[in-house]
Amino acid sequence: MTLSPTTSQQAAIDHDSGNLLILACAGSGKTETLAHRIAKMVKDGVRRESIVAFTFTNHAGAELKHRVRQRLETMLPSEPSLGDMYVGTIHSYCLKVLRERKEDFRRFEVMDETRQAALLASNFYRFEDSGRGIGLEKLLSRTRMKTFGDTLHTFMNTLNVLHQQRLDLRNIEDNVLAKTVENYREIVYGYPNYFLDFNQIIDDLIDFLEKNKDQLMKLRSDLSHLFVDEYQDVDDRQERLIDLLTDSGCGPHLTVVGDDDQALYGFRGARVENMLGFEDRYPNVTTVQLTENFRSTHAIVEIADEAVRKISHRIPKEPVARVFVPDGSPKEHLADPGDVQLQRFTTEADEAAWVAKRIEELRGTVFKEKNGEERGLDYGDMAILLRSVRGAGTDFSKALRDHGIPVVVSGTGGLFDNDEVRLIQASFSLLAKSDFYLPGKDGKMQLINTVGTREFIRKKIADLRHSNHFGDSANSTHYLSWIDKMRADLDQRRLSRDERDVHKGSRIYPQALFQKMLQELGILEDNWPNDIMFNMGAFSNLLTQFESVHQWITPARLKSLCVFLSIWGARHVDEGGISEVASLNSVKIMTVHASKGLEWPVVFLPRISSHVFPSSRRNQPLNTFLPENSFNSDTYVGGDDAERRLWYVGLTRCAKFLNVSTLDRSRKRPTAYFKEIAHDCVSRNGTDSTPRRKTSPQPPAYADMLQTTYSDLATFRRCEREYQLRTLMNFSPGVGEQFGYGQQIHNILAEIHQKAIDGTPIDASEIEELVKTRFHLRYTRGDPFKAMQEAAICSLTRYVEEFGDKIMDSRAAEKSFELLVPDSDALISGVVDLLERRDALDVPPSQREIVGLVEFKATRIKSLKDYEKIHERVQDQIQLYALGVRYAFSQDPQQADIHIISHAEFPEELEQQGVKARIPIDVTPPTLRKAQEKVKTTIEDIKKGITNSNFPKTGVAEGQCKECDFRVFCSGYREFISNSRNVTKTSTPEEDRKEEMDQLIEETYARSSSE
Ligand code: SF4
Structure with missing residues (x-):
């Protein structure tokens, strides 16, 4: 059309x-x-x-x-x-x-709010002896609730106001606050973190x-x-x-x-x-x-317009509802009587039951899309929008689930409302010997002692087995005795180096502990349902956020993880599986704030009652540690106008079937927003005078593009189950000491190439100095850090010595691209490491610029087998990137190479075969056409997997399990081991990473002693 x-x-x-x-x-x-x-x-x-x-x-x-x-x-x-x-x-x-x-900014990484909270939680105290930490405990008594969580949130608000209003702390005359902010800035922006928050x-x-x-x-x-x-x-x-x-x-x-x-x-x-x-x-x-609204019917446009006219200061507008007409002028988009339903209830339960009933009534109703096509409405076409999801969100999700309606709730911090997540949190508290708090019946947090925590774990395992979420292998006696053993192990690691078992380091990896917990709870034997797996994936992701800002986790510092889980995770992290791709055909429950930019054919706006919408807190000032008169606090007070704008956004998310309800009883009355609604198409008694055609429900097509990366596609090709675990459920691999090494090499290479582009090339003799000023690893210290820094100097010096002339051909470094794969509705993003000049003399200047494409791999090749593996893996990536460059820029990569960056020499067997650090890859047009077809097929398969929620363990047959990050808790690994008679060694990913690190340290020492 x-x-x-x-x-x-x-x-x-x-x-x-x-x-x-x-x-x-x-x-x-x-x-x-x-x-x-x-x-x-x-x-x-x-x-x-x-x-x-x-x-x-x-x-x-x-x-x-x-x-x-x-x-x-x-x-x-x-x-x-x-x-x-x-x-x-x-x-x-x-x-x-x-x-x-x-x-200098190349070394900085952006820190989002969750990582900022993780960093604040893990540096909460200031230890005067070591000079480490922020010292937030000094501000704790100034908060209303006097809790860690309250202090952390108030401090984050304070940082925002300082930035937005450009306040100078020296003028505020509060030494404690000034020192705390200074400590925060030192830790965040300084060595070894180099983080930038959004404000900075x-x-x-x-x-x-x-x-x-x-x-x-x-x-x-x-x-x-x-x-x-x-x-x-x-x-x-x-x-x-x-x-x-x-x-x-x-x-x-x-x-x-x-x-x-x-x-x-x-x-x-x-x-x-x-x-x-x-x-x-x-x-x-x-x-x-x-002013022409092509989303909503005239009833919704007029109701919303009426609501917003009461705002005290706004730009006047005259919106109208319109519907597209193929090759003609738009015409008015008329609603039918009964499209808008208004209902009053005396109890919350009645209201939630009505919402569930109405969803079932509307399911299968014929709905006309903007392109004129008709289909039967399904669950994915409906949303319940709330002023605040906490509390009310659970009422509605429970009612809907009781009716067998699939639902996802976002914005509740609801992850920790699930038994399996609380069970893992309690397990970490026991391991860390940390306080474990649970919300009591009055909503206040209650401290549970060690005996109580053990009892809690026992009960949760029993409950999860009873509800068939866990299987028969989850045994609380076995699990608690495993925790005791781990605790003894952590106690050993707490000892000084001299007293420890020689094989034990002081460092621990929370992600590895978590994966082991899943194993001990029987994940390998029992088939856990998807909703449990999505929640476990969300928990795994939370651990990664924490690990990414906490450099060196020792048993003693495990407590800060528990603080982070209870003061941030439990308040802010949603259940797993709420993303659009993971839950295509579910009713969405979310806040009106979160619904901005979205739309549905059916919208419910319940609880339009006193204190709720408009919120009774709309005139409350923002909590900060700043004196009231030190900044313009009115800016942060929404007041009546902000509440009305929010109401307008809620109403205008709806295309056709708008359902507004309220409680009507003593102290819970309908608010003005509810009472103001007046229109011919409104029904107030639950009737619908318009005959509605029905058909089979058909979920909305996955309207959004699949936004993905090469690495996601490669994961799917390796194993579909791994794709589901990693990309959809958000399970993360552990963070090893090598973590960040490859990125550092790439950052320094980009600087080397940029200098060449700017006409100030770097000489091999300057590399050591450059690496020493730029190279940093957040998670590594001591010998491992020295070994990796040494490896970086050696690798990059070799690169500049051998390819100095080529470096002068640099055209662009670290170039981001996006490729919309034709006929597949998928957007693939990536970053090309280097484009080199390859101007052909016989190409007319009006044509595309001919370039070479180089992808660097910081890895060591030890054998022909390694080489073949890398070649096979990276050639797909480079061919895709060549397609991406052609798509995104007016450049044509006619040549492409993998360039191996390694501190070690190439093995002789490869040298003899003429294999060098630069390995050419075929990017001729017929090969790229095949590569494009392959990408299209992968995307189609991913979309099929998402639609059918089916991701089999294809990695078993493909032989991928041996090196999979998730082999500790995926049963595919067991199948793989029993199928492959020649695999005798079974190590965990953590052990593999350690072995690799030990080898690197050994090589570095061997090299420095031979020099
Ligand atoms: S262990 Fe094997 S089957 Fe399981 S996710 Fe990994 S590759 Fe796939």
């Missing part, structure tokens, strides 16, 4: 002078309009690399790129690539610019540009158009950056897109005033309003 832009969309697309404000009502096609506008600019000759578009999330960035590409394929079929256009989050942009302009990235770029005017001028002159999506949710620091980049709107053209009625993040410091005052602050502004 051809969808022509509406008149106002066309005006936004064509605008070509000055700055542009696009006010886009819900459902008005803003992403499509933005994509069309960007594509048209490229067609009109704007350089791709001079376009920068900020999106609110990575997901939104991928969606926008995809649509720009689609448009370019029609408008500019000869060259539809996006090239070096930047489309993504503002944070990633800041990091990219900083890394390009200040080499923006601050660093602003500071850098303000201090380096020449760099600012250069950045501005490289930029012709800046786009900012979701502009209503930009905070003051982000606005400062936008202002800097566009020279207050007098330099590069600025297009901002958003809807002030959908501003949701005031409580985090976002300021809708930036949008409301845009026309006054920036010069030469044209405003275009997109």
